[in-house]
Amino acid sequence: MSPSWKRCRQVLLAGWLFAVGSVAQAAQSDYLPPWNPPPPGGVSFAVPPFDAIADLHGDIVDPQLTVFFAGNQFMVVHDLVEAFKQRYPQDQRVFVETLPPGILAKQIETGSLVMGNLRIALKPDIFTNGKSSIVELQKQHGWFAQTIDYARxxxxxxxxxxxxxxxxxxxxxxxxxxxxxxxxxxxxxxxxxxxxxxxxxxxxxxxxxxxxxxxxxxxxxxxxxxxxxxxxxxxxxxxxxxxxxxxxxxxxxxxxxxxxxxxxxxxxxNVTATYTAARMKDAPHEQAAKDFLAFMASAEAQAIYRKYGFQPAQP
CATH class of the missing domain: 3.40.190.10 (Periplasmic binding protein-like II)
Structure with missing residues (x-):
């Protein structure tokens, strides 16, 4: 085999290995969140893992409803919020966080969340968590005006x-x-x-x-x-x-x-969790919070939860 052919083969092999590695790397990067559809409008700029915020959803500026959701329900947020806005057209600016509930509770206690270089000082209208945790938080802080169970x-x-x-x-x-x-x-x-x-x-x-x-x-x-x-x-x-x-x-x-x-x-x-939604006593948007709590119990919201594999609150 001539030296030139050997060099050619080495170049081809190196190119093939690079291509395979690039495909494998791309396949892995495709798994990176966020996993929800983005909101419409504006300039779309997301560069995972650097600039891609997965657990802050919707309109953070002057929201008409703010919901702190237990993070494991992130997948329902898009469908749920869109359905809510269709039913209550007066509430179009909705902001949702889907972080671990322990972090959300600390955010409520301290009054703000710092994520990277971003500080968020919004008060929630609605907080969701496991039922036992909601009961315990109510005993400790008396935060909630009304609660409903909505899924298992x-x-x-x-x-x-x-x-x-x-x-x-x-x-x-x-x-x-x-x-x-x-x-x-x-x-x-x-x-x-x-x-x-x-x-x-x-x-x-x-x-x-x-x-x-x-x-x-x-x-x-x-x-x-x-x-x-x-x-x-x-x-x-x-x-x-x-x-x-x-x-x-x-x-x-x-x-x-x-x-x-x-x-x-x-x-x-096994252990089966029951999820509870709670309306905050000091909700900045009291009527929107009441509307959202009622919506969570509606047939439309329950159908969305079933779509994503959740069980109804009552067996």
Missing amino acids: NPLAIMVAKGNPKHIEGLQDLGRAEVRVSMPNPQWEGIAKQIEASYRKAGGDALDRSIMQDKVRDGSTYLTRIHHRESPLRILQGSSDAAPVWSTEVYFQQQILHRPVETVAIPADQ
Whole structure:
């Protein structure tokens, strides 16, 4: 083989490897949030992961309604808000945050949120969270004027398509070679629910293994924003299994058609959350807050929640 042909072959091989690497990198970057449709109008400029705000939605300037949603419901926001605005045309500027509920509660307490270089000092009209957390916050602070239950959601395990680590249940998450993505108990209410399921499946020993031993050795990763990080870690191959609310894996698999699968958790080991929406006593937009709370109980809103895999509030 001539030297010139060898050089040509090396160049071709290098080009092919670069192309394959670029495609793989592009495929991974395609998974980056935000995962909701953007609002219309204006100059569209989003450059993930640098300038792409996933959990702030809608109109932040002079909103006519501000809703702090538990972050795991980010997928319903677009459809829900559009339907609300059609029913209540007087309220067109709606701002929604879908952050971990522990962070949202601290935002209410301190009066503002700082995200990067941005400071937000809006008061919510509506706050949603798990029912038990709403009850506890009401005992502590007396924030809420009215509440309604609007949806339920059990836990599931998200794995990559094909289930390469052969995860069959929660006990498999204790295996040394299984990399687990877990919410941080400091600000994610779902962590306590998952730990309760660990204890049901394998006693305190399983819970300690996953939440202490594996955290120390790095095979359990504690997320700061579970509803974004955990799906991304599964999709990008950084984690093998992630306990999540069932709607989170449903959204990735059935709505976005991403390469993930659901491993069901048996009822006797599972936990089902009931979600509660609360109207703030000091809501800046009291009538809009009342309208939104009524809308959440409507057949239209309930149909949107069913579309994304949520169960009705009453079994």
